[in-house]
Amino acid sequence: MGTILVVAEHLEGKLKAATLNTVAFANAVSAIDGGDVVGLVLGAGAESVAKELAAHCGRVVYVDSPAFKDVLAEAYAPAVADLAKELGATVVAAASTSVGKDYLPRVAATLDGGMISDAIAVFEHAATWRTSARCCRATRSRA
Secondary structure, eight states, rough: OOOEEEEEOOTTEEEEEEEEEEHHHHHHHHHHHHHOOOEEESSSOOOOHHHHHHTTEEEEEEEEEEGGGSSHHHHHHHHHHHHHHHEEEEEEOSSHHHHHHHHHHHHHHTOOHHHHHHHHEEEEEEEEEEEEEEEOOOOOOOO
């Protein structure tokens, strides 16, 4: 398998805990199919986040740019897709948050790939890996 790219989510110089769940997912996929787990930090002045992520990933790519000061799908999606292509990533993973769900569909479309949201488990099945996702539907009653 190729590289598994984990996009870090951070705020005010601190790695968000949801990113560690994403790293755990990437490590589970790597344990089944092989491949290197590479962390990606996009930000402006977020070097401390890159150092923190390095404790959990074998390799970290940090892109320091004012364009990433605010998390905007318009800036994040092309940067993530370009790096995924450059690294030959076969999996791109991000936290299942409103931020990840904002830019990751654009990344998937740019890479002509699929997208899984809200994965809660990874397991081996027929010499490959599968995910299990919790599906929720919000309903609103009309009065």
